[in-house]
Amino acid sequence: MALDFEGKEPLYRQLASILRGQIASGQIPPGRRLPSKLSIRQEYGVSQNTTERALQLLREEGLIETSMGRGLFVTQPEDRPKPQAGQD
Amino acid sequence: MALDFEGKEPLYRQLASILRGQIASGQIPPGRRLPSKLSIRQEYGVSQNTTERALQLLREEGLIETSMGRGLFVTQPEDRPKPQAGQD
């Protein structure tokens, strides 16, 4: 998956969608660590800010938890809140 | 109210708290427009980024709504979601 830099969908939302998909599909299973923010940034070619915003969305959705100095982790499904409307 | 630039509390949280207080106290009543992001930035001496993050918190809490090109508005209390824990 790659970002559409020309599209109207904001990059941080696109990035969030991609990562959300990887979590939903089990490609990155619960408890597993995600790539570091630096890796994500480099892989998708976006800024730290954009990466941060994307991750914050996932954090709000309860899909990931961040552990300072350790990394980003996929939450256990039973720990996730009920999804509200409008998260694609 | 002013920000404590030396304190350990992040500036964006401090700023959010101040604005939250102004809303809660009725100083800025429901339906009323808040100062623009530029004004906020200038008044408190923080960056756009920091202002944005503070406002995003309030947006998540349902205290404000933003209207592109128009401004930031205090939501009607009946439109706000039940407050979750940990919003000081």
Next chain:
DNA sequence: AAATATTTGTACGTATGTATG
């Protein structure tokens, strides 16, 4: 109608602090 100003939204880059390994 048209140009200008205001205001929010997105995005970049950079620097520094703090926690963990």
Next chain:
DNA sequence: GCATACATACGTACAAATATT
């Protein structure tokens, strides 16, 4: 002590929607 990784914060630029002149 050093490397890795997340967190906060700064400044800047431009796009998009709205309001004003």
